[in-house]
Amino acid sequence: MNESICVEHLNYAYPGVEDTPGVAVFTDLSLSIEAGSFVAILGSNGCGKSTLAKHFNSILLPCGGKVYVCGMDTSDDDLLIKIRRSVGMVFQNPDNQIVANVVEEDVAFGPENLGVASPEIRRRVDQALKQVGMYEFRKHAPHLLSGGQKQRIAIAGIIAMEPKCIVLDEPTAMLDPRGRREVMETVMELNRNKDITVVLITHHMDEAAMAQRVVVLHKGSVAADGTPEQVFSQVELLHRIGLAAPETVELCYELGQQGIPVPLDCLDIERCAQAIYDRMT
Amino acid sequence: MLKDITLGQYFPGNSFIHRLDPRTKLLMLVVYIAALFIAKSWISYGMMLVFLIGCIAISRIPPKSIVRGMKPMVVILVFTGVLNVFMTAGETVWVEFWIIKITKEGVIRGFFMVMRILMLVTGTFLLTYTTSPIALTDGLESLLSPLKVLHLPVHELSMMMCIALRFIPTLIEETDKIMSAQKARGADLENGNLMEKVKALVPILIPLFVSAFRRADELATAMECRCYHGGEGRTKMKLLHYTLLDMVAFFVGAVLLAAVITLSVFGL
Amino acid sequence: MAPILQIKELEHTYSPGTPFQHKALDGVSFSVERGEFIGIIGHTGSGKSTLIQHLNGLLKPTSGQVLLDGVDIWSDKKITRQARFRVGLVFQYPEYQLFEETVYKDIAFGPKNMGLSQSEIDRRVRQAAGFVGLTEKQLEVSPFDLSGGQKRRVAIAGVIAMEPEVLILDEPTAGLDPVGREGILENIRAYQRARNATIMMVSHSMSDVARLTDRLLVMNGSRLAMDGTPEEIFVHAQQLLDMGLDIPDVTRVFLRLKAMGLDVDPVYSIDQAVAALKKLKEGGHHA
Numbered sequence: 077m078n079e080s081i082c083v084e085h086l087n088y089a090y091p092g093v094e095d096t097p098g099v100a101v102f103t104d105l106s107l108s109i110e111a112g113s114f115v116a117i118l119g120s121n122g123c124g125k126s127t128l129a130k131h132f133n134s135i136l137l138p139c140g141g142k143v144y145v146c147g148m149d150t151s152d153d154d155l156l157i158k159i160r161r162s163v164g165m166v167f168q169n170p171d172n173q174i175v176a177n178v179v180e181e182d183v184a185f186g187p188e189n190l191g192v193a194s195p196e197i198r199r200r201v202d203q204a205l206k207q208v209g210m211y212e213f214r215k216h217a218p219h220l221l222s223g224g225q226k227q228r229i230a231i232a233g234i235i236a237m238e239p240k241c242i243v244l245d246e247p248t249a250m251l252d253p254r255g256r257r258e259v260m261e262t263v264m265e266l267n268r269n270k271d272i273t274v275v276l277i278t279h280h281m282d283e284a285a286m287a288q289r290v291v292v293l294h295k296g297s298v299a300a301d302g303t304p305e306q307v308f309s310q311v312e313l314l315h316r317i318g319l320a321a322p323e324t325v326e327l328c329y330e331l332g333q334q335g336i337p338v339p340l341d342c343l344d345i346e347r348c349a350q351a352i353y354d355r356m357t
Numbered sequence: 358m359l360k361d362i363t364l365g366q367y368f369p370g371n372s373f374i375h376r377l378d379p380r381t382k383l384l385m386l387v388v389y390i391a392a393l394f395i396a397k398s399w400i401s402y403g404m405m406l407v408f409l410i411g412c413i414a415i416s417r418i419p420p421k422s423i424v425r426g427m428k429p430m431v432v433i434l435v436f437t438g439v440l441n442v443f444m445t446a447g448e449t450v451w452v453e454f455w456i457i458k459i460t461k462e463g464v465i466r467g468f469f470m471v472m473r474i475l476m477l478v479t480g481t482f483l484l485t486y487t488t489s490p491i492a493l494t495d496g497l498e499s500l501l502s503p504l505k506v507l508h509l510p511v512h513e514l515s516m517m518m519c520i521a522l523r524f525i526p527t528l529i530e531e532t533d534k535i536m537s538a539q540k541a542r543g544a545d546l547e548n549g550n551l552m553e554k555v556k557a558l559v560p561i562l563i564p565l566f567v568s569a570f571r572r573a574d575e576l577a578t579a580m581e582c583r584c585y586h587g588g589e590g591r592t593k594m595k596l597l598h599y600t601l602l603d604m605v606a607f608f609v610g611a612v613l614l615a616a617v618i619t620l621s622v623f624g625l
Numbered sequence: 626m627a628p629i630l631q632i633k634e635l636e637h638t639y640s641p642g643t644p645f646q647h648k649a650l651d652g653v654s655f656s657v658e659r660g661e662f663i664g665i666i667g668h669t670g671s672g673k674s675t676l677i678q679h680l681n682g683l684l685k686p687t688s689g690q691v692l693l694d695g696v697d698i699w700s701d702k703k704i705t706r707q708a709r710f711r712v713g714l715v716f717q718y719p720e721y722q723l724f725e726e727t728v729y730k731d732i733a734f735g736p737k738n739m740g741l742s743q744s745e746i747d748r749r750v751r752q753a754a755g756f757v758g759l760t761e762k763q764l765e766v767s768p769f770d771l772s773g774g775q776k777r778r779v780a781i782a783g784v785i786a787m788e789p790e791v792l793i794l795d796e797p798t799a800g801l802d803p804v805g806r807e808g809i810l811e812n813i814r815a816y817q818r819a820r821n822a823t824i825m826m827v828s829h830s831m832s833d834v835a836r837l838t839d840r841l842l843v844m845n846g847s848r849l850a851m852d853g854t855p856e857e858i859f860v861h862a863q864q865l866l867d868m869g870l871d872i873p874d875v876t877r878v879f880l881r882l883k884a885m886g887l888d889v890d891p892v893y894s895i896d897q898a899v900a901a902l903k904k905l906k907e908g909g910h911h912a
Contacts, residue, residue, distance in 0.1 A: 120802040121774065133582060157584050165582040168800075172572045173579035177367075177523040181491045184594035186583040197594040215369050219526040222669060233583065249800045252669045252829050253871035279802040282874070318804040323832065323874035323895065330899045336906060345874060349881035356887060356906060531721075537683050538722040541714040542783060543706075543738030560734065563724035567769065 080111040080146060080241045080273040081132055081163070087140030088127060101127045102296045104141070111146075111240070114267045114274045116287035116304075120318040123293045125277045129245045132275065133163040146240055161190055164234030166244040170226035171219075179221075179229055180205065180214040186237040197236075204232040207270070208262050224255025228262055235266065241273035242266065248280065260286060281308070281322040285343045292319070309340035324348040331355075367489050373602065374416040374487045379496030381603040382484050388610045389480050392617040393473055401620045402472060408613055409476055409483075418486050426482050427475070434471050441467035490522040492595070499597055512588030520576070528569060535564050627695050628656035629791060629823055630680060630712075635689035637675055649675040651847040653689070657791070657823055664834035664855075665827045667844030668869045673827050674717075676844065677793050680825070681712035710739050713789030717796045719780030720773065728754070728771070728779050729764040735787040753786035756819070757812045774805040778812065785816055791823040792816065798833065806830075810837060832873040835859065835893035843868070859891040 086105040089098035101124040109115050119125045130136040131143045134150045143150045146162045164186075167173050176182040180201050187197045205211040208228040218226055227247055234242055244263065248256040260283055267274045276287060284290050290307040292300040294317040300307045308314070308321045311329040320326060321340075328338040328348060338355050342348040369375075374382070389405075396402050413420060447462030485493070498515035505511050539560045540546065546557050637650040649672045657663060667673045678684040679691055682698045682705045691698050691708075698708040713735075716722065725731035732753055736746045754764055757778035763771070768779050781797065794813065798806040810833060817824050828834045834841060835855040843851035843858060845868045851858055858865070862880055865872050875898045879889050889905065892898045 120804055122772070135578060135582065157586065160582060160584045165579070167575065167579055169572075169575060171527055172575035175523060175576070175580060175583075176491055176519060177526075178489050178491055181489075181594070185580075185585070188592050188594060189584040189586065191590045191592050194592060194594055194596050197592065201594060217367075217526070218523075219530070237583065246800075254668055254869055318802070320803050324878060327875055327878065327895050327898055330895050331902060334899055334903055336902060345877045345881055348874075349878045349885065352878065352902065353882060353885050353887060356902065534716065535722055537678065538714075538716045538719065539734075540683060541681060541709060541716070542722075542735040543709050543787070544734075545738065560722075560724045564722050567724075568721055 078111045079108050079144075080113075081107075081109040081275070082144040083107040083128075083131070083141070084144070085141035086128075086131065086138050086143060088131070088136065088138055090127075100296070105297060106141075107291065107298065109241075109273065109275060111273055112267075112271050113289060114264070114276070114287045115289045115291060116276045116278060116284035117291050117293060118278060118281070118284045118307075118319065119293035120279065124296045125293050126245050128293070129165070129243050129275070129277050132241075132243050133160050133165055135165075157190070161186075161237050162239050163241045163243060164237055164239040166227070166230050166234055166242065166247050168246045168249050170223055170230050170250070173230050174218045174226060174233075177217050177219070178214075179210065179216050179218055182218060182229060183214075183232045183236050186233055190237060200236045200238065201232075204236040207235060207266070208232045209258075222255060223251045224258040227251065227255065227259050231259070231262055231266075235270070235272070239272065241275065243275045243277070245277045246279070247276075248278070248283065256280075256283070279319070281320060285322050292317070304343055305341035308343065311340065328352070368418055368422070368486045369489070370417055370487065372416050372487070374412060374483070376600075376602055377606055378597055378599050378603050379488050379492040380500050380597060381599065381606050382488055383493075383496050383500060385606060385610050386480060386484050388614050390477060392614050393477055393480075395614075395621050396617050397621050398624075401617045402469065404613070404616060404620075405476060406472075408609075409479060412483055413479075416483060416487050418483065422486070423479055423482055427478065430474070430478055434474060437474060438467045438471045441470045491519060494519045494522075495593065495595070495597060512591075516588075524569075524572065527572075528565070531568055532561065532565055535561050535568075629659045629694060630657040631690075631692040631695070632656065632680075633690040633692065635676070635679060635691065636687045637672075637679065637684060638687045639675075641687070648847055650679070650686075653849045655842060655849060655852055657825070659790075659823055660817075660821045661823050661840060662817060662838045663823075663825045664838035664841045665825060665844065666829075666831065666834055666841060666870060667850075671844040671868075672847040673844045674795060677714060677795060677825065677827060680791070680793060681714045682706075682708040683714070710735075710787050711789055712791040712793065713784040713787050715781055715784045715792070715794040715797060717799060718777075719784075719797075720776035723768040723776060723780060723783075726767060727765055728759065728768050731768050731779060732764075732782045732786050735783055739787060749786045749788060750782075753782040756785055756816050757782045758808070774801055774808070777801070777809065781809070781812065788820065789822065791825065793825040793827075795827045796829065797826065798828070798830065806833070829871065831865075831871055832875075832893065835873060843870075855893055856891075859893050862891055 084106055086102045088102045089100040092098040117125050127136065131138060131150065132145060134156055137151050145159050148155045148159050150159055174182050175185050183201045183204055184197050187200055205214050208231050210225060210228050210232060213221065213225065218229060248259050251259065263274055263276065264286060266272045276283065278284055285304045285308065287304060290304050291298060292307060299317055300310055300313060308325045311321045311325060314321050321329065322343055324342055324345065325340055328340050328342060328351065331338045336355060338351050342351045392405060396405055442459060442463045443457065445460065445463035445466045447460030449461035450458060451461055452459040494515040498511055501511045544557060544560055632653060632655050635650050635653040639647045639649055653676060665673050675684065679686055685699060693708050693711060696704060698705055723731050725734065729750055732750045733746050736749045759778060759782065768776055771779065797809050797813065801809065813824060816822060826834065838855065841853065841855055841858045842849060851861065859876055862872050862876055873893050875895055876891060876893050879892050879898060882889050889901055892901055
């Protein structure tokens with residue numbers, strides 16, 4: 077089995093208040109995420125990306141269709157804890173997911189809930205903190221740390237549960253550029269070195285460009301799906317649904333519109349500069 | 358201003374006192390408070406004071422921060438002192454003016470009362486300054502765990518305390534921010550009569566509550582995601598266990614209490 | 626005409642005399658002309674939030690002066706209060722300050738505090754709502770029922786309704802998606818054009834700031850490190866990177882092109898980049 081998350085014909089509507097009808101988010105969404113991959117889910121506000129994330133570990137349950145996580149049906153109540161230890165979640169606001177007021181105690185929270193033995197918790201906490209580069213801050217109070225550091229603590233708290241997959245719901249939306257870089261580097265490293273499946277929900281194009289695969293959601297269905305190069309070269313489609321391509325691609329696209337065609341698959345600075353240079357000389 | 362509140366502030370360290378088991382420290386605080394209330398004489402107060410100063414010295418907590426934490430207490434201290442000085446009847450009159458009569462006994466009593474409160478608060482500070490709030494709640498949970506038999510939600514209470522301690526600084530910061538934002542919209546928080554002042558709080562309290570509920574909601578989801586399902590089957594990273602240090606502390610505590618009791622029995 | 630704001634040798638120290646003492650501003654001086662659109666950039670902790678809270682008298686300088694229309698805003702209590710209204714400040718995540726039952730009442734909070742007449746308040750509320758694209762119908766709903774982006778518009782309208790001569794915004798687009806970002810920036814521009822207001826905007830997004838503003842202030846380590854037009858600032862792209870700032874990707878591409886030997890000047894927007902390359906291409910053909 078090499079599918080980490082499998083969504084089959086998902087149907088979901090937020091329950092309506094009193095007599096009003098609910099708000100349909102998904103009617104028939106299918107998507108599967110390969111184990112060990114790094115997938116970015118991209119979409120404008122209200123496209124359903126956060127709702128989808130909440131299906132990945134049984135915070136929300138499908139109204140129709142199925143969601144499987146590591147082969148487990150998320151609507152099976154008995155599997156709840158097993159599912160949640162397999163799929164860790166990191167949310168947008170770092171302040172609201174840190175439980176304890178000492179860094180290492182917070183990281184220990186997950187394993188403690190799982191009933192892991194004390195010496196093993198100690199080992200996992202130390203390892204997780206080293207993994208995210210926050211070991212030296214283990215005795216600090218979280219509220220005195222920067223946003224990027226807090227978010228790395230939250231990530232450490234998840235990896236201490238040793239999940240197979242981490243879902244990050246706009247983890248950088250409230251961070252400054254430095255914090256965003258710190259978090260993205262941490263996430264990339266987890267995927268590369270620990271073989272953890274990463275699902276990154278974002279509306280930052282440059283972050284999505286770092287993934288192996290980009291899924292664009294629009295109004296509850298998949299509007300584009302493929303490698304970053306494949307997805308971002310569809311500049312017009314992205315504009316139509318209220319998104320933009322990374323600036324490098326936008327530049328190449330605009331040059332093309334002005335009669336200087338440049339290939340649209342140059343995501344990083346180096347390749348973009350090279351492509352333009354080749355065209356200009 | 359709001360940021361200067363030192364409620365439940367913990368000074369990390371590695372002193373003898375820092376390394377004591379939180380349960381020991383909690384019990385010692387109880388013993389210490391009991392001794393304070395039994396103590397009646399200069400000698401026993403002096404002994405307690407020496408003990409307290411010794412503890413502060415060993416803990417290496419900067420005395421400045423204890424003094425700063427004391428600031429909000431000034432009104433209560435002055436009130437207690439003045440009340441005791443004026444209200445105590447006595448024979449040796451020092452000052453007599455109109456209906457005010459200050460006696461030697463009154464001054465001594467006032468002094469003792471103020472000292473008692475000062476020492477009580479300082480002792481409590483010493484506990485919270487040297488014990489991480491987590492250790493403190495763990496200690497409380499462990500000490501109170503016999504009450505689980507009576508179906509008291511001991512784990513839930515300690516979890517609540519832990520979360521409250523975690524979010525106090527965050528909410529204080531948030532209050533500061535909301536106050537600034539409303540002041541920028543011309544909210545006047547300083548002037549006006551009592552009614553107006555209370556009304557002026559609305560634009561601060563509502564956003565604060567809304568935000569606290571939002572945080573609580575998000576935190577609950579995050580905790581669920583981290584497999585929180587109550588105290589059952591939960592383990593701890595740091596197990597509490599008494600060491601030789603704790604034995605020493607208990608011994609010192611026992612000696613102190615015994616000495617104070619003995620002194621008071623002999624009327625000293 | 627005299628500059629609307631003059632900042633002279635501004636210095637601010639937090640918690641003086643405690644172990645937490647921290648100098649957040651040090652010798653900051655600049656002046657702001659009427660109608661200017663100024664961007665303030667700098668990484669977290671560089672002093673930009675402290676700076677903007679001095680401009681409307683929320684914080685009192687440890688030393689130095691803030692002159693509004695040539696008058697020190699701390700010279701008199703009344704003048705300090707006036708400064709709050711004349712210099713409008715929109716905080717980061719302003720939607721968290723909403724509190725009234727309806728959007729209308731929330732926007733009216735500022736004007737009401739100014740002691741304006743009922744009809745003037747009404748005019749201002751409706752006009753401010755118009756600037757940020759709120760409909761008549763939305764004025765009567767509870768602000769808590771709106772989406773995140775709409776809440777932010779309400780909060781911005783709440784400050785705009787005071788009709789400040791200087792409007793300062795701290796990261797008005799933080800956390801919004803590209804469409805939401807563009808919408809808010811368009812609202813701000815509309816207000817500037819309509820009132821010839823002075824705008825100061827703090828942002829982490831270099832490309833937004835560079836594209837919109839006439840002038841940039843770069844804060845670094847509690848000091849004003851650079852002050853100039855975007856063109857002037859982006860000549861020092863490498864220094865900006867060294868300060869831990871994010872420069873736009875187009876700027877990076879152009880730095881790289883220059884290093885590769887193309888004769889290009891620094892740019893910071895796609896339009897500029899395209900224009901520069903087109904010119905180079907045509908020039909190349911002629912040569």
